[in-house]
Amino acid sequence: MKNFELVEPATIDEAVALLDPDDAGVRAIAGGTALMLMMKARLFEPVRLVSLRRVNGALRGVRENAGGGLTVGAMTTLTELERSPKIAAALPVMSRALHTLSNVRIRNVATLGGHLAHGDPHMDLPPILLTLGARVRAVSRRGERWIDIADLFVGYYQVAVARDELITEIDVPAQPAGVHTWYAKFAALSADDWPSVGVAVWYRTDGERIAEARVAVSAATEMPLRLAGAERALVGNAPTPQTFAAAADVAAEAIEPVADIRGTAAYKREMVRVHTRRALAQALHTGRAAR
Amino acid sequence: MTDATRTIRFTLNGRAVTARIAVYETLVEVLQREFALLGARESCAQGLCGCCTVLVDGTAVSGCLYLAAFADGAELVTVEGLPKDGVLHPVQQAFVDKGAFQCGFCTPGMVLMTKELLEQHPHPTEDQIRHYLSGNLCRCASYPEIVQAVKLAADKVHI
Ligand SMILES: Cc1cc2nc3c(=O)[nH]c(=O)nc-3n(C[C@H](O)[C@H](O)[C@H](O)COP(=O)(O)OP(=O)(O)OC[C@H]3O[C@@H](n4cnc5c(N)ncnc54)[C@H](O)[C@@H]3O)c2cc1C
Ligand code: FES
Ligand code: FES
Numbered sequence: 275m276k277n278f279e280l281v282e283p284a285t286i287d288e289a290v291a292l293l294d295p296d297d298a299g300v301r302a303i304a305g306g307t308a309l310m311l312m313m314k315a316r317l318f319e320p321v322r323l324v325s326l327r328r329v330n331g332a333l334r335g336v337r338e339n340a341g342g343g344l345t346v347g348a349m350t351t352l353t354e355l356e357r358s359p360k361i362a363a364a365l366p367v368m369s370r371a372l373h374t375l376s377n378v379r380i381r382n383v384a385t386l387g388g389h390l391a392h393g394d395p396h397m398d399l400p401p402i403l404l405t406l407g408a409r410v411r412a413v414s415r416r417g418e419r420w421i422d423i424a425d426l427f428v429g430y431y432q433v434a435v436a437r438d439e440l441i442t443e444i445d446v447p448a449q450p451a452g453v454h455t456w457y458a459k460f461a462a463l464s465a466d467d468w469p470s471v472g473v474a475v476w477y478r479t480d481g482e483r484i485a486e487a488r489v490a491v492s493a494a495t496e497m498p499l500r501l502a503g504a505e506r507a508l509v510g511n512a513p514t515p516q517t518f519a520a521a522a523d524v525a526a527e528a529i530e531p532v533a534d535i536r537g538t539a540a541y542k543r544e545m546v547r548v549h550t551r552r553a554l555a556q557a558l559h560t561g562r563a564a565r
Numbered sequence: 566m567t568d569a570t571r572t573i574r575f576t577l578n579g580r581a582v583t584a585r586i587a588v589y590e591t592l593v594e595v596l597q598r599e600f601a602l603l604g605a606r607e608s609c610a611q612g613l614c615g616c617c618t619v620l621v622d623g624t625a626v627s628g629c630l631y632l633a634a635f636a637d638g639a640e641l642v643t644v645e646g647l648p649k650d651g652v653l654h655p656v657q658q659a660f661v662d663k664g665a666f667q668c669g670f671c672t673p674g675m676v677l678m679t680k681e682l683l684e685q686h687p688h689p690t691e692d693q694i695r696h697y698l699s700g701n702l703c704r705c706a707s708y709p710e711i712v713q714a715v716k717l718a719a720d721k722v723h724i
Contacts, residue, residue: 275589275590276589277569277587277588277589278588278589279588280588280632280634303632306630306631306632306635307612307627307630310591310629310630310631310632311611311612311630313589314610314611325634325635327635353624373696376612376700377612377613377615377699377700377701378625378678378681378697378700379612379615379618379625379626379627379678379700380612380627380630380700382624382625382626383626383627383630383631464699465696465699466699466700
């Protein structure tokens with residue numbers, strides 16, 4: 275690797291002052307698991323890295339927010355999330371997914387902020403957070419703003435966070451009672467591999483019918499995204515195997531799959547079909563996130 | 566450019582040390598060059614295999630993806646730091662007793678991950694063992710013996 279400047283500011287203000295809207299070689303570094311891979315492969319040659327590890331205190335931890343949901347500091351590690359009793363109680367779908375996200379050593383170091391800012395389409399938490407309706411707080415010298423997670427992913431390795439912005443926290447709203455959630459991770463190589471296909475589902479039943487539904491896919495597509503057609507195929511119908519199969523067909527046909535070493539486009543389309551159906555069925559039995 | 570090299574201070578296997586490093590160096594590189602510690606070694610170089618495992622402030626990290634600069638102020642333990650007064654750590658002894666290696670290249674990482682596993686789950690099920698160690702690869706495929714060794718270690722170690 276080439277030389278670069280490594281700075282370790284102590285506050286968020288100092289950190290954003292060290293970012294540079296005009297220089298793609300200046301970036302934040304959190305756990306560094308994604309950046310180090312890119313740097314070793316010379317896909318990224320930094321001019322300056324702004325480490326957030328000494329700002330840890332202000333950016334770390336899981337707390338309940340005013341709306342009854344949870345707020346997670348951007349520097350919270352994936353292991354901390356995996357072991358958080360608050361996450362397990364309110365968002366079991368996330369705890370489960372964290373358990374098979376990469377391996378222990380990566381989870382010990384990788385952070386939620388880095389996970390989201392990286393914009394890699396092959397990740398496990400983005401589709402889940404899309405269905406949970408999360409939002410992300412971004413801070414810069416220009417001020418702060420909340421980015422709806424639905425607006426965060428804008429393309430292949432592209433996110434709506436500007437070069438001079440930092441993600442400081444992630445808000446997940448309180449989930450309505452009676453919500454069913456599930457994340458189906460299909461790994462084509464080993465159990466804890468990156469997903470070949472990831473499907474997150476979320477739906478609320480009212481009496482016999484599905485009243486509201488969210489379906490999001492990742493790893494098979496250019497970026498993690500919600501599938502409005504599949505969601506419409508669910509709403510108003512009873513949560514039966516027939517409904518689930520019909521919605522899964524819509525999901526599979528709606529996507530433009532991107533081939534990679536974990537599957538051809540045609541294979542990924544079929545895996546989206548299978549895992550959307552399975553996720554919807556699993557959610558009905560076990561995926562309660564009622565609070 | 567500013568900041569080409571810097572001096573970091575940390576505790577290494579119980580000893581306070583300093584090292585002169587370049588900011589782009591990884592933890593494995595510095596442990597090998599500055600301290601001649603070869604237990605953490607790079608194999609896959611991308612976080613997948615666990616051969617480069619180092620405990621930083623008590624948690625296992627992949628030394629191949631960890632900037633050495635981030636070790637400043639931390640407490641590091643490598644496999645070389647496990648024996649006490651010439652006596653192997655119980656996890657190490659369990660690996661010997663069960664013959665849980667062939668070439669031994671993966672063993673330091675396996676041993677350190679097992680140490681962390683037993684701190685998290687003192688009486689792990691076979692499932693927990695396999696899951697926890699799923700990010701540690703053994704090219705010689707000594708997996709059955711490794712699982713046996715972890716079970717033996719769990720019976721002996723009380724952390
Ligand atoms: C071996 C391996 C296996 C993996 N397997 C999986 C898997 O199965 N599933 C999965 O989902 N993921 C997987 N990953 C990816 C992993 O989840 C990411 O590498 C990790 O979450 C990135 O977090 P980080 O803190 O290390 O980010 P960093 O590497 O520090 O940063 C990543 C990017 O985010 C930016 N950034 C970081 N923090 C902020 C912030 N607060 N504000 C603004 N920008 C920021 C950086 O500038 C950089 O561009 C794997 C990674 C490895 C190395
Ligand atoms: S060499 Fe670091 S995990 Fe394989
Ligand atoms: S003993 Fe040879 S790699 Fe594990």
